[in-house]
Structures are given as structure tokens and as C-alpha cells.
Amino acid sequence: MSRALPTIVHLDADAFFVACEQARDPSLVGKRCAVGGTERGIISSASYEARACGVYTPMPTTRARRVCPDLILIPHTPGLYGTVSRRMFDLCEGLTPWVQRNSIDEGYLDLAPCGLRDLAAVEAAVRGLQERIRAELSISVSFGLATNKLVSQIASKLRKPRGFVVVPPGEEAAFLAPLPVGKLPGVGAKTEAMLGSRGLRLIQDLLALSPHELRALFGEGWREMVAAARGQDDRAVETEPDEAKSYSQQETFAVDLSDPAEVERIAKGMVDELMPKIRADGKRVRTLTVKVRYPDFSHASHAHSLAEATDLEAPFYAWIGPLLRAAWTRRSPLRLVSVRFSSVAAPELQLEMFAETDDRRRRLAGVLDALNRGGTARRVKHGHQLSRPPDSGVSDRG
Amino acid sequence: MKFKINRDHFSNGLAQVLNVVGSKTTMPILSNVLIEADKDFISLTTTNLDLGIRCKIKAEVKEGGAVTLPVKRLATIVRELPNLDVSFDASPNHQVKLASGGSNFRIMGIGKEEFPPLPEFGDEKSFTLDQPELVSMLKSVSYAQSSDETRYILNGVYFAFRDGKFSLVATDGRRLALIAKEMEIPATSAGAIILPAKTVSELLRMLDKGEKVKIDFSDRRCSFQIGTDKDSSGLIDSIYLYSKVVEGNYPNYQQVIPKETHQRIKLERELLLQCIHRAALVTSEKANSVKLKLSSNLLEITAQSPDFGEAHESMAISYSGPELQAAFNPSFLMDPLKALTKDEVFFEVKDEVSPGVFKTLENFICVIMPVRLS
Numbered sequence: 223m224s225r226a227l228p229t230i231v232h233l234d235a236d237a238f239f240v241a242c243e244q245a246r247d248p249s250l251v252g253k254r255c256a257v258g259g260t261e262r263g264i265i266s267s268a269s270y271e272a273r274a275c276g277v278y279t280p281m282p283t284t285r286a287r288r289v290c291p292d293l294i295l296i297p298h299t300p301g302l303y304g305t306v307s308r309r310m311f312d313l314c315e316g317l318t319p320w321v322q323r324n325s326i327d328e329g330y331l332d333l334a335p336c337g338l339r340d341l342a343a344v345e346a347a348v349r350g351l352q353e354r355i356r357a358e359l360s361i362s363v364s365f366g367l368a369t370n371k372l373v374s375q376i377a378s379k380l381r382k383p384r385g386f387v388v389v390p391p392g393e394e395a396a397f398l399a400p401l402p403v404g405k406l407p408g409v410g411a412k413t414e415a416m417l418g419s420r421g422l423r424l425i426q427d428l429l430a431l432s433p434h435e436l437r438a439l440f441g442e443g444w445r446e447m448v449a450a451a452r453g454q455d456d457r458a459v460e461t462e463p464d465e466a467k468s469y470s471q472q473e474t475f476a477v478d479l480s481d482p483a484e485v486e487r488i489a490k491g492m493v494d495e496l497m498p499k500i501r502a503d504g505k506r507v508r509t510l511t512v513k514v515r516y517p518d519f520s521h522a523s524h525a526h527s528l529a530e531a532t533d534l535e536a537p538f539y540a541w542i543g544p545l546l547r548a549a550w551t552r553r554s555p556l557r558l559v560s561v562r563f564s565s566v567a568a569p570e571l572q573l574e575m576f577a578e579t580d581d582r583r584r585r586l587a588g589v590l591d592a593l594n595r596g597g598t599a600r601r602v603k604h605g606h607q608l609s610r611p612p613d614s615g616v617s618d619r620g
Numbered sequence: 621m622k623f624k625i626n627r628d629h630f631s632n633g634l635a636q637v638l639n640v641v642g643s644k645t646t647m648p649i650l651s652n653v654l655i656e657a658d659k660d661f662i663s664l665t666t667t668n669l670d671l672g673i674r675c676k677i678k679a680e681v682k683e684g685g686a687v688t689l690p691v692k693r694l695a696t697i698v699r700e701l702p703n704l705d706v707s708f709d710a711s712p713n714h715q716v717k718l719a720s721g722g723s724n725f726r727i728m729g730i731g732k733e734e735f736p737p738l739p740e741f742g743d744e745k746s747f748t749l750d751q752p753e754l755v756s757m758l759k760s761v762s763y764a765q766s767s768d769e770t771r772y773i774l775n776g777v778y779f780a781f782r783d784g785k786f787s788l789v790a791t792d793g794r795r796l797a798l799i800a801k802e803m804e805i806p807a808t809s810a811g812a813i814i815l816p817a818k819t820v821s822e823l824l825r826m827l828d829k830g831e832k833v834k835i836d837f838s839d840r841r842c843s844f845q846i847g848t849d850k851d852s853s854g855l856i857d858s859i860y861l862y863s864k865v866v867e868g869n870y871p872n873y874q875q876v877i878p879k880e881t882h883q884r885i886k887l888e889r890e891l892l893l894q895c896i897h898r899a900a901l902v903t904s905e906k907a908n909s910v911k912l913k914l915s916s917n918l919l920e921i922t923a924q925s926p927d928f929g930e931a932h933e934s935m936a937i938s939y940s941g942p943e944l945q946a947a948f949n950p951s952f953l954m955d956p957l958k959a960l961t962k963d964e965v966f967f968e969v970k971d972e973v974s975p976g977v978f979k980t981l982e983n984f985i986c987v988i989m990p991v992r993l994s
Contacts (some may be wrong), residue, residue, distance in 0.1 A: 570947075
């Protein structure tokens with residue numbers, strides 16, 4: 223297999239959350255719709271029709287309603303996006319074992335192990351995958367195909383939705399040259415404006431500069447910037463995902479909450495949601511941080527670390543209340559609460575002698591995880607989740 | 621109160637009681653040593669209310685009496701005195717004059733009335749043990765005590781006198797060390813106590829000064845009378861050590877000792893210790909385990925940490941069972957190997973989630989829970 227054959231594919235699902243909802247309810251197709259918090263949350267995904275109206279992500283829902291009054295707002299469907307994402311990446315892995323999942327809706331593939339002979343064969347394989355995802359999941363995905371990650375990623379985002387951009391080997395620099403500098407990784411809005419003010423708008427403008435000028439603009443990182451502008455990148459597609467550094471969940475309340483018991487119940491519910499993920503990853507965590515946000519968006523947090531990392535809910539339940547009280551010091555209702563687990567422990571687990579209780583809890587947790595797996599809603603809940611008053615709605619979960 | 625004493629004897633006596641002081645803020649007198657002169661000896665007593673020590677030192681007593689002095693400062697001064705002959709003279713207002721050669725000190729003391737007396741024992745359960753044997757037994761288990769204050773029941777060594785055996789047990793919930801010796805236990809004296817970690821370390825410091833040690837205990841407290849007949853630096857009679865015990869139920873340790881033996885190998889203790897020690901050099905806080913792998917006549921010990929590297933050690937052994945492996949915290953393996961003195965130990969292992977067990981022919985067992993690698 224030739225080194226020059228472009229086998230690196232970047233895939234980027236188009237308006238992923240909305241696409242999942244449209245796949246579930248085809249009547250939404252072609253409509254101005256968005257997934258997001260219904261009351262006071264933010265838009266997390268908008269259909270291309272809605273985007274045409276000026277809806278973008280992340281945008282506060284109230285503002286989105288103003289710019290697009292007939293926007294159909296779809297609440298998050300718990301579990302749906304993860305399931306569709308898994309099926310999408312499963313289809314990718316049917317093509318090549320080298321799949322890097324960057325996030326729920328985006329990742330890289332390396333087709334090198336497929337042993338394809340030429341560019342046409344690679345293109346055909348990727349188009350086949352795009353079609354299969356379309357047919358089986360009813361969602362559309364944009365692809366960029368190139369010799370490296372950098373170029374394929376820029377290519378996939380170039381002609382969304384349903385894009386399919388191929389950059390033949392040797393044409394990387396020519397492909398990037400006419401694009402705005404903001405397409406390069408590491409060039410954000412600020413840098414782009416700064417460069418623009420100096421007349422540097424396109425990637426090719428950077429290549430015309432002398433090393434001296436480049437150093438003045440980008441400092442020590444100027445060589446990386448030039449390499450990027452030339453479309454050079456040698457990062458490999460990483461099949462092992464980066465290990466999670468923390469697990470967190472937050473909830474913006476439909477109405478500001480001032481009842482500590484209710485906030486505590488919601489926070490404990492987050493422990494129940496996060497811990498199965500931690501167990502599924504074979505990890506244990508030691509530190510719990512509870513953060514609160516007030517209606518004026520100011521926030522405070524408090525944390526506690528256990529003596530030993532654990533993958534069980536019970537040791538953390540007792541800390542939710544105290545940490546919440548320690549963080550929630552102002553006499554004001556709350557807009558949001560979040561729970562975060564960190565100090566993720568190595569996979570080593572020192573076994574204990576007198577730990578029958580933990581062993582029993584772990585067996586119970588395993589059974590609950592199995593029962594709750596796969597469905598869109600938790601089937602078995604802890605008793606502390608039963609006290610939810612009927613009028614308290616939940617607006618978004620991130 | 622007036623006496624003459626040998627400086628080194630005095631210093632030795634103070635060194636025995638020096639470690640047991642109370643917190644200064646609550647009761648200042650607890651940082652003092654009670655010095656009582658009587659006949660031909662002085663006795664030195666310190667206490668922190670949980671633990672108290674008293675020893676007796678030869679002295680030439682001219683006038684009996686008692687006073688208390690700050691023990692740390694006094695010990696430092698006595699150690700530094702220029703001449704072997706020391707004279708000690710306390711006035712009724714608790715000021716002490718200390719003289720040796722050309723050195724003269726005047727030290728402010730406190731009267732003995734405020735000093736809490738050490739409880740004396742009446743009709744408790746009582747046993748007499750050999751000091752060298754108790755030292756060796758204590759050393760074989762004491763490393764396994766827990767230092768986690770939330771598991772206070774495990775912050776000590778369990779002394780059990782029952783079923784014709786005297787047993788010592790220590791565990792931190794991850795490893796457990798047990799040593800026992802056969803002993804006649806009268807039914808009325810059977811019982812057990814948890815000796816607090818601090819008392820264990822003081823006891824280990826005191827022991828081996830004589831032949832016998834007598835232990836008296838009840839449900840709440842215990843005392844040791846440690847014979848000093850082998851001591852040649854002024855101690856006379858016995859050292860008296862009083863201690864409260866850890867109150868509570870010691871866990872049922874019998875249930876964690878595997879009943880069946882799966883694969884047993886005989887190992888050279890020193891060699892195994894060295895191999896584990898070397899392999900452990902590459903471990904880190906996050907990757908703190910060594911893997912033991914048994915195959916035909918071979919024991920391999922490996923360790924690795926992702927950010928540093930790996931180590932591989934091998935030892936020829938006599939083994940013909942199936943291939944087995946299990947990982948352990950290296951300290952848990954090394955602690956018993958360091959504490960034991962026999963050349964050979966037996967190691968029993970079953971699989972990677974079952975405990976590993978060290979045994980010797982002297983009724984010693986150390987059960988070590990493995991580290992599960994996923």
C-alpha cells in the first residue's frame with residue numbers, strides 16, 4: 223500500500239442531535255427545528271433550515287425563539303444520541319478497525335488496513351460508508367478524505383451537509399491556500415481578526431511571509447503554524463480513546479430552585495447517572511465536586527476527596543448534602559447544579575478483606591447497570607429519586 | 621527530697637518514659653515526669669491518661685519525697701551533664717537544684733498532687749510471657765496494623781488468649797498477619813484485647829530488658845510488668861506500662877484465612893525479598909503493584925509503571941502446578957519478609973482475585989489481598 227494514498231477520513235455528522243430526532247420523527251425533516259432546553263436552556267443542535275434563520279449553537283433558547291419565532295424546539299431525548307452515535311461508529315468499524323471517536327458525532331478513520339489499491343477504491347469505500355449510515359440510521363454525515371488528519375478535518379467541514387471532499391495526495395497545500403486562515407486549527411476568532419487587520423485573510427497569505435515575520439506573529443509556535451498552512455500533519459489515528467479525566471453532569475432548572483432537599487435529590491440523581499458510566503469504563507473516582515450557579519450566573523463550588531477511589535454510589539451520597547450546603551452559601555435560589563467526579567484512579571484495585579458490604583453493593587450495582595442499559599430511560603431508580611414533585615420540569619442536561 | 625544518682629542511669633530511666641506525654645494545652649502537668657524517691661531508688665512516671673509508664677532507677681536517696689519536672693527538657697539536660705555524679709535536691713516549693721561537676725541548674729517543678737496516678741491492677745486476667753518471644757511475635761505482626769483513623773478498631777494489635785493458644789493478630793483490611801503459640805489458658809483467664817498502636821510501639825521499645833513480662837488485662841485496660849533483670853544501666857525491678865485498650869469488636873479474622881491450600885511454594889526469604897524490592901523500584905503511586913507469576917519451576921516477579929518503565933525478576937523454585945499469576949502491593953509482600961527471621965517461607969496462591977498467603981512452620985500466617993489489574 224502506497225504511503226501517498228489518502229486513507230485518513232474525517233467524519234462529522236450533520237446537525238447530529240436534530241438529525242437523530244428527525245430520524246425518529248420524519249415529520250421534522252425540512253423544518254426549522256432545534257434540540258435544546260425548552261425554557262431557559264441553550265440550543266445544542268439546530269437544523270440547517272433553522273440555521274438559515276440565524277439560529278446557531280450554543281445560543282440561549284430565548285434568543286433563538288426571537289430570531290426564529292416558528293422554531294420547533296425539541297427537548298433532549300436521554301440516551302438517543304449515544305445510541306445512534308454507537309451505531310454510527312459501529313458501521314465505521316465494519317469498514318476499518320482504526321477508528322478514533324473524538325466526540326459523540328465526530329471522529330477519524332484510517333483505511334490503511336483495508337489494503338485498497340488506489341484513490342478510486344478508497345473513495346468508493348468511504349462513499350459506501352456514507353450511504354450505509356444514511357440508509358441504516360437516516361442521518362447524514364460529511365466526510366473529508368486526505369493523507370492526514372488536519373486536511374481531512376478541514377475538508378469534511380467544507381461542504382456540509384452531506385459533504386464529501388477528497389484532497390488528492392500532493393494537493394494539500396493547494397487545497398488549503400485559498401481558504402480563510404480561521405480554518406486552521408489554533409486560529410480562533412481573535413487571532414483571525416488580528417491577522418485580518420494585517421491583511422492576512424487566506425492561508426496562502428501566511429505562506430508568503432518570511433520566518434522572521436511569522437515568528438513575530440505566532441511566537442515560538444510559528445513552525446507548527448507554517449506546517450499546518452502547508453497541510454502537513456503526521457498525527458496518527460488513535461484507536462484508544464483518551465482516558466476520561468473527569469465525569470460530570472449538570473442541570474439548569476426550569477425555574478430557579480430554593481428547596482435544598484429538591485436540589486439535593488437532583489444532584490444525587492446525577493451521581494446515579496454518572497456512576498454506571500464510571501463502572502462501564504472500569505474506572506474508579508475519588509473526588510466529588512458540587513457546583514451551584516445563581517440566577518445572576520455567578521457560581522460557587524465545593525469538593526471532597528474520599529480516602530480511596532470507588533466505583534460505588536454509596537460513599538458519595540453522604541457528601542452531596544454537605545458539599546451542596548458548603549457551596550450554596552448565598553440566600554438566593556439556584557439556577558443550576560452540577561456534579562463532577564475527578565481523580566480518576568488507575569485500573570489497579572486493591573482488594574479488601576472485610577468488604578462484604580462493598581461486594582454486595584457492587585453486585586447490586588452490576589445488576590442495576592444491566593437492567594438500565596440500552597433503554598432511553600432508567601428503569602430502576604434509587605428511592606431518593608421518587609420524591610420529585612409533579613410540577614418540576616427539567617429543562618436540559620449536558 | 622534529695623538523692624544522688626549516676627547520670628547515665630538517670631538518663632536511661634528518663635529515656636524509657638520520655639515518649640509518653642499528654643497534650644500541653646489541656647493538662648500542663650502531663651508533659652512532666654513524676655519523680656519519687658524512696659529507699660534506694662527513684663521511680664519515674666509519665667502518662668497521657670491513655671498510656672502510662674513507670675520505671676525504677678538505682679539512686680542514693682538521702683531524703684524521700686516527690687516532685688514533677690518537664691520531662692523533655694530534663695532529659696536533655698541530664699544527658700548533657702558534665703560529670704557522672706549527679707545530685708538532685710528538691711525544695712518544698714518544687715524548685716529543683718541539679719548539680720553535676722561545675723554545672724548547676726535550678727528548675728521549676730510542679731507538686732505531685734496534680735499528677736494523675738497510674739491505675740494499679742487487682743484481680744484481672746493475668747499471663748506471664750517470655751520477653752524475647754513476645755518481641756519476636758509482635759514484630760511479626762505489628763506492621764499490618766492500620767493507620768487509618770476511621771478504622772480505629774484496626775489501629776492496634778489483637779491479643780487473644782483462648783483455645784489453648786496465645787495469638788497476636790494485626791490487619792489493615794488489606795493484609796492480615798497472625799502468629800500463635802500454644803499455651804495453657806485457664807478457662808477463667810481466657811479473653812482478648814486490642815492493644816493500641818502507640819502502646820504496641822512503646823512496648824516494643826521497652827521489651828527485651830529481661831526474661832519475663834507479665835500482662836494483666838480486663839475489658840477496658842491492661843498493664844505490662846516488664847522485668848529488667850538483663851539491664852545494666854540502672855533499671856531495677858520491672859517497668860510498669862499501663863494502657864487503655866481499643867474498645868470494640870475485632871473483626872472475625874478467621875474467615876479471611878483461606879481454609880484450603882491451592883498451590884504452595886517454598887521460597888528463600890532473603891532472595892525473594894531482594895527480588896520484590898528490586899522490582900518495586902519501578903512502581904509508582906499510581907501503579908503500585910508487582911505481579912507474581914508461577915510456571916514450571918519458575919517464579920517471575922514483574923512490575924511496571926507507564927511513565928517510567930518495567931522490571932522483570934526471576935527465581936528458580938520447585939513448582940509443578942498450573943501457571944498462575946496474581947498482583948500485590950509490594951510493601952505488603954516485603955513487610956512480613958522483613959519481619960521474619962527464618963530462612964525459608966511458604967507462599968500459597970490460588971488466582972488473581974484470591975489472597976496470597978505467607979506461612980512459616982512457627983504458626984505464622986500473613987494473608988495478603990491482591991491488587992486486581994483490569
